[in-house]
Amino acid sequence: METSNQIFAPNIYTHTYEFIKKTLKELKSGQIPEYWKTGIEAEGCLYDKNGKILNIEDNNIKKEYISHSEYHLSTLEVATNPIFSGKNYASSIAKNFSETIAKAYNIAQHLNALLVFSSSFELGEWSELKINNDTHINKITSNNLFHAKNHLDRIPKKTISVYKLFDKYFDEKIRDCKPINYPIHSIQVHSGLPLINGLIDSKFACVNIQLKNSLIAKIVSLILFNTNQAFGKNLREINVNFDVRSILRRISPLSLGQLIPDNSLDLINLVNYIETKPNKVIDIGTLDRVRFRYKNFKTIESIDAPMNPDLRICLGWIFFNKLLEIFALELMEETKGNEELAYKKIKKDLFFKPVPTIFGKYSAVNIEFNFNTNYWDSKLNINGYRLKEVLSMFINEISILGTKYPVIKPMCSFLQLIINNSVLPSKKTDSISEYMGIKNNQYCYNNKNNGILSLSKEFTKDTSLLSEQHNGTYIQSLAFQKLRDDYDLLTILK
Numbered sequence: 001m002e003t004s005n006q007i008f009a010p011n012i013y014t015h016t017y018e019f020i021k022k023t024l025k026e027l028k029s030g031q032i033p034e035y036w037k038t039g040i041e042a043e044g045c046l047y048d049k050n051g052k053i054l055n056i057e058d059n060n061i062k063k064e065y066i067s068h069s070e071y072h073l074s075t076l077e078v079a080t081n082p083i084f085s086g087k088n089y090a091s092s093i094a095k096n097f098s099e100t101i102a103k104a105y106n107i108a109q110h111l112n113a114l115l116v117f118s119s120s121f122e123l124g125e126w127s128e129l130k131i132n133n134d135t136h137i138n139k140i141t142s143n144n145l146f147h148a149k150n151h152l153d154r155i156p157k158k159t160i161s162v163y164k165l166f167d168k169y170f171d172e173k174i175r176d177c178k179p180i181n182y183p184i185h186s187i188q189v190h191s192g193l194p195l196i197n198g199l200i201d202s203k204f205a206c207v208n209i210q211l212k213n214s215l216i217a218k219i220v221s222l223i224l225f226n227t228n229q230a231f232g233k234n235l236r237e238i239n240v241n242f243d244v245r246s247i248l249r250r251i252s253p254l255s256l257g258q259l260i261p262d263n264s265l266d267l268i269n270l271v272n273y274i275e276t277k278p279n280k281v282i283d284i285g286t287l288d289r290v291r292f293r294y295k296n297f298k299t300i301e302s303i304d305a306p307m308n309p310d311l312r313i314c315l316g317w318i319f320f321n322k323l324l325e326i327f328a329l330e331l332m333e334e335t336k337g338n339e340e341l342a343y344k345k346i347k348k349d350l351f352f353k354p355v356p357t358i359f360g361k362y363s364a365v366n367i368e369f370n371f372n373t374n375y376w377d378s379k380l381n382i383n384g385y386r387l388k389e390v391l392s393m394f395i396n397e398i399s400i401l402g403t404k405y406p407v408i409k410p411m412c413s414f415l416q417l418i419i420n421n422s423v424l425p426s427k428k429t430d431s432i433s434e435y436m437g438i439k440n441n442q443y444c445y446n447n448k449n450n451g452i453l454s455l456s457k458e459f460t461k462d463t464s465l466l467s468e469q470h471n472g473t474y475i476q477s478l479a480f481q482k483l484r485d486d487y488d489l490l491t492i493l494k
Contacts, residue, residue: 007271007294009196011264016203017337019194020329027326027405032085036325037192039299040097040318041079043070043185043307044104044117051463053124054113069134071182076115078104082192090410091483093322094315094492098480101311105474116469119227119245119306120183123466126166126231129181154358156365159250162240166231182252184245185307187224187314189321190299200298202264203339208328209260210343212290212302212321215380216351216394218364219387220320221305222371223422224313226453234459239373242454245306246368249288250358260292262343262354267292288357289364304364309469310436310453311476312492316418319411326401326408327352350382351394376423388423395419410486417493426451432465436472443479445493 009015023033046054055073070077080100083093101117108115116122121129131137152174163170163180173180193208194201211217225243228235235244261267271294289304305317331352335341346352358365361381370378376388395416402412427450429435434448435456457465483489 007200008202008264008268009199011202011268013203013337015196015337016201016332016339019196019201020204020332020337023194024329024333027329027407030407032089032407033194034085035192035194036085036089036322037190037299038083038093038318038322039080039190039297040083040093040100041077041188041190042097042101042104042117042314043075043077043187044115045121045185046074046076046108046111047114047116047121047124047463047466049112049114049463051114051123051461051466053121053128054111055128055130057130069132069137071132071137073130073132074121074128075185076104076107078107082190088485090319090408090414090486091489093318094480094489095483097315097318098311098477101473101477102481105470105477108470114463114466114470115473116466117185117307117309117473118469119185119225119243119308120230120248122227122229123232123461123463126181126183129183131179131181156247156250156358156369158369159247162235162238162244162247163251165233165238180251182248183230184249186245186303187305187307187317189302189318190293190297191302191321191325193298193300195298200294202267203337204328204332205292205294205300206262206264206267206339207332207342207346208300208325209290209292210262210346210354211324211328211331211352212300212304213260213354214324214346214352215355215362215382216390217289217302217304217320217324218355218367219390220317220394220419222368222387223418223452224305224308224317225371226306226308226310226457228454228457229459232461236459242372242375242452243306243368246372250365260290263340308453309432309473310449311473311480312437312449313418313422313453315480315492316415319415322411323398323401323408323415326405350385350390351397353382391419391423410489414489414493417490421449421493422452424450426455429456432456432468433472436476438472438475441471441475443475445491 026033048054053074057073078100080096083096086092105115194204225246227244228241230244240247261270291301291303293299293301302321308314331342331345335345346354356363371387376386378387380387380390398412398416402409427448429448434446435453437443437445437449480492
């Protein structure tokens, strides 16, 4: 067991303030901060060539091919090594991420499998899913079942109705605490925290966590929606037009929100409390949007966004998370290292206002569910803004950031293009491949990626739905490994 003084730096405002001033000065002079470690995890769906769900244990697949256990034996997760600061940092992230995705396809080739990095399983049968019998997974499963049974009233009715489409024994399983499927996939972005003498600055950690739970983080995550059919069913028929994961994920009460402290003292006390418990499963956080990985990784892990087969959109989300760190630094500079004052400021801010998970008019759940019906015209219960209007205003903030800190301008420019393309009216495409810029087994930008990927998918039970995405992601991963520098990065989108 560790104590807080083995995890956190001394809780002193002046130490935090001096560190932040030094970091922002480095950024303005063209240096990427030393602590700016980035790690990315990506989850994909395994199928056989006939579109049947492929479970690892059923096919004598050795577990050394998998980075670590996942809830379902048909989920393949791969992870980058930590990507540290250096020259051409944006393209370095893009190349490392693409190389990792390409390695996943090497595994798929060994398995004679189709690998699709979508947010849930689009084909196959619900009954083909198998839950991992790993000890760690069993702990999570038991915890989920206990909470699901005792907090059924917190689970959205829409989520329960979609589950019952696939599992006619759902009610009995909840009543008897029997395992239930949880077939969702995300892209997870780890952001390194500032360390003072090897210890975490708790004040900056608080503000960083809050920004990853903010309104703008929730809205930008919608850009990655991509799956409007699941297990061979057309979910548009029940008004799930853009992403089934946003509905299915809410079956777990652990995805219905957990308060993360907004001040460093409460954060330290919470860590001390957790460290006294014998059965810790994960660090502080939820299965919803963010985890504070205070022990082994010393990162804030963003887990809100669905995994997406189009690596360009994934990169936009990764860069957005990096830019949030700069917004957090600026907030802490304004308040001279006082995280409580920073929290008071963001509560009044349109973009960085913390968003509750399930309760409240502008909760994460309401935003996701409304988006599935009304797309970018969904209205927020804040000043009557539509989602696309908030994104349009935020683009200006990104532009200002890129001007202030030229070293991160390529990230800013890339994200601006991704956001602009996502909110434009969708263009008619003949295939998913065309949306992803794939022609004759090569990547070439074609200006056909307007709107979100779901709009380019026609309902089908044909395995072409899987093979197009399998090939498209793989070809993108090979192309993006060839980036030479940060400014070459923009050729992906122009």
